[in-house]
Amino acid sequence: MIIDGLGFVETEYFEFDELKLENGEKLSPVRIAYETYGELNADRNNAILICHALSGDAHVAGWHRGDKYPGWWDGMVGPGRAFDTEKYFVISSNVIGGCKGSTGPSSINPVTGKPYGLEFPVVTIKDMVNAQKKLIDHLGVRQLLAVVGGSMGGMQVLQWVVSYKDLVKTAIPIATTAHLSPQGIAFNEVGRRAIMSDPDWNGGDYYGGRAPERGLALARMIGHITYLSDESMREKFGRELKNSERYGYDFSTEFQVESYLHHQGESFVKRFDANSYLYLTKAIDYFDLANGTTLFDAFKGVKARFLVISISSDWLYPPYQSREIVMALTANEIDVSHVEIKSGYGHDAFLLETGQLTHVITNSLQKQRVQDLMIEREPLVMHEKMQMKEAAKRMIEGEFTHLPIGSRDGRLIGIITAWDIANAVANGYNLVEEILTEEVVTAYSDELIGAAAKRMEKHNVSSLPVVTTDNRVVGIITSDCISRLIAGDERRNGNPET
Numbered sequence: 001m002i003i004d005g006l007g008f009v010e011t012e013y014f015e016f017d018e019l020k021l022e023n024g025e026k027l028s029p030v031r032i033a034y035e036t037y038g039e040l041n042a043d044r045n046n047a048i049l050i051c052h053a054l055s056g057d058a059h060v061a062g063w064h065r066g067d068k069y070p071g072w073w074d075g076m077v078g079p080g081r082a083f084d085t086e087k088y089f090v091i092s093s094n095v096i097g098g099c100k101g102s103t104g105p106s107s108i109n110p111v112t113g114k115p116y117g118l119e120f121p122v123v124t125i126k127d128m129v130n131a132q133k134k135l136i137d138h139l140g141v142r143q144l145l146a147v148v149g150g151s152m153g154g155m156q157v158l159q160w161v162v163s164y165k166d167l168v169k170t171a172i173p174i175a176t177t178a179h180l181s182p183q184g185i186a187f188n189e190v191g192r193r194a195i196m197s198d199p200d201w202n203g204g205d206y207y208g209g210r211a212p213e214r215g216l217a218l219a220r221m222i223g224h225i226t227y228l229s230d231e232s233m234r235e236k237f238g239r240e241l242k243n244s245e246r247y248g249y250d251f252s253t254e255f256q257v258e259s260y261l262h263h264q265g266e267s268f269v270k271r272f273d274a275n276s277y278l279y280l281t282k283a284i285d286y287f288d289l290a291n292g293t294t295l296f297d298a299f300k301g302v303k304a305r306f307l308v309i310s311i312s313s314d315w316l317y318p319p320y321q322s323r324e325i326v327m328a329l330t331a332n333e334i335d336v337s338h339v340e341i342k343s344g345y346g347h348d349a350f351l352l353e354t355g356q357l358t359h360v361i362t363n364s365l366q367k368q369r370v371q372d373l374m375i376e377r378e379p380l381v382m383h384e385k386m387q388m389k390e391a392a393k394r395m396i397e398g399e400f401t402h403l404p405i406g407s408r409d410g411r412l413i414g415i416i417t418a419w420d421i422a423n424a425v426a427n428g429y430n431l432v433e434e435i436l437t438e439e440v441v442t443a444y445s446d447e448l449i450g451a452a453a454k455r456m457e458k459h460n461v462s463s464l465p466v467v468t469t470d471n472r473v474v475g476i477i478t479s480d481c482i483s484r485l486i487a488g489d490e491r492r493n494g495n496p497e498t
């Protein structure tokens with residue numbers, strides 16, 4: 001077994017007291033299983049949150065000791081990969097309602113001391129996102145450079161940008177929808193009934209006894225067909241028989257495709273809980289971002305920029321659903337690009353087409369803007385009547401080498417540097433206004449980072465105040481921020497010494 005990429009990783013756990021749910025109930029206590037890869041930077045703004053799909057978990061990448069396979073998106077996360085852990089702090093968590101370490105129906109109900117079963121409250125995608133927000137706060141993340149996810153994970157991405165408009169810089173919903181089609185609901189209901197019709201389901205109270213494995217395997221077989229495509233199944237299986245050249249004229253498993261689906265069902269029941277399947281498919285069915293209004297209304301005020309990715313052969317979350325999202329974003333004049341991955345695999349292509357996904361996502365993340373990297377620590381703007389000593393104190397406390405100086409209404413009127421302060425001390429100046437530089441080179445928050453870097457080089461400055469069109473300071477971008485970004489790219493392109 002070759003261990004590359006991140007190497008061995010471990011799941012961690014975060015607990016908090018209570019989560020108020022969309023249905024009015026409260027879940028208490030709440031445990032979140034999560035994994036992180038890479039380091040959170042000093043400005044706490046290089047975090048990328050990855051949200052998993054129906055049967056996923058926090059183990060996105062790297063290896064757990066003893067496992068046969070790495071995390072479910074290992075090809076996308078690690079040094080020099082799309083989500084480059086030498087540049088970004090990657091976070092993933094298991095959703096509430098799941099069964100991979102976070103609180104769900106198989107968790108112990110503190111009131112009864114027994115597994116919740118169907119006593120577990122029905123949770124929604126919004127509840128999952130609110131629980132993730134508690135984790136993000138716990139990790140000290142101030143800003144999410146990106147939130148990414150496929151399928152049910154894409155639903156979480158859409159919910160994140162609507163629920164937490166100021167927190168997300170880039171949203172990357174993949175193979176997803178703003179609301180599941182009736183066809184998708186239909187497949188989920190058949191899967192749920194397969195479980196609930198299994199005599200071992202026992203009203204959801206089967207823990208400690210025989211689990212409804214037959215029902216859960218059948219639900220997975222049905223679901224897995226929707227994750228493939230006619231094309232991929234023809235290529236993988238055709239009408240091949242498994243162990244014979246002729247029909248058995250019986251009801252044994254004869255075709256390769258039958259054998260494959262039984263395999264998927266049998267391996268699924270070893271890693272998933274039947275009640276979680278009920279809860280998570282219900283959450284998927286309930287998800288409706290428009291929520292009685294329109295998708296255009298739902299996206300009003302959203303600040304993130306979007307990379308929407310669809311899969312050409314996905315008939316469970318067809319590309320038209322991604323186009324609906326793109327149209328609603330465009331109508332809101334939100335920065336959105338849409339890429340359709342050409343793949344015959346079907347819906348699960350988002351797990352497999354790592355080459356195309358890496359190309360598309362890397363380009364998008366590299367189109368980082370000043371606002372993605374700028375330092376917004378407050379109070380940034382000092383006023384011109386400030387004493388030199390106070391300015392020096394602020395520089396040391398904030399670890400700044402440049403201080404934008406503003407008028408009392410926050411408009412930029414100049415800048416002072418650490419050198420200016422040394423100069424002032426040497427020449428006995430006491431007021432900031434005696435030494436400030438009035439001709440200030442600035443940047444706008446929505447400019448591409450490359451433009452800011454070129455301006456720094458042209459004017460031979462190492463920091464640019466970031467201003468609005470009416471010259472109010474909203475942050476500062478420094479050469480340190482940019483060199484960290486470039487160093488990470490260099491490493492990705494195989495220049496290890498950077």
Ligand SMILES: CC(=O)SCCNC(=O)CCNC(=O)[C@H](O)C(C)(C)COP(=O)(O)OP(=O)(O)OC[C@H]1O[C@@H](n2cnc3c(N)ncnc32)[C@H](O)[C@@H]1OP(=O)(O)O
Nearest residue numbers: 052053054055056057072256257259260263267348351352
């Ligand atoms: C994204 C999320 O958040 S959820 C995470 C998703 N993870 C899972 O679904 C867990 C399992 N993952 C996978 O199987 C892959 O990631 C998938 C779903 C993308 C499928 O990937 P593929 O490489 O196309 O594998 P494929 O669909 O061919 O399945 C391969 C398995 O089926 C078996 N198989 C293939 N053909 C047959 C057959 N005719 N009869 C029996 N078994 C078969 C293979 O032996 C292999 O077994 P394994 O599971 O022990 O490795």
Ligand SMILES: N[C@@H](CCO)C(=O)O
Nearest residue numbers: 053054055056151227
């Ligand atoms: N096959 C993936 C995607 C489903 O949407 C999963 O099992 O979660």
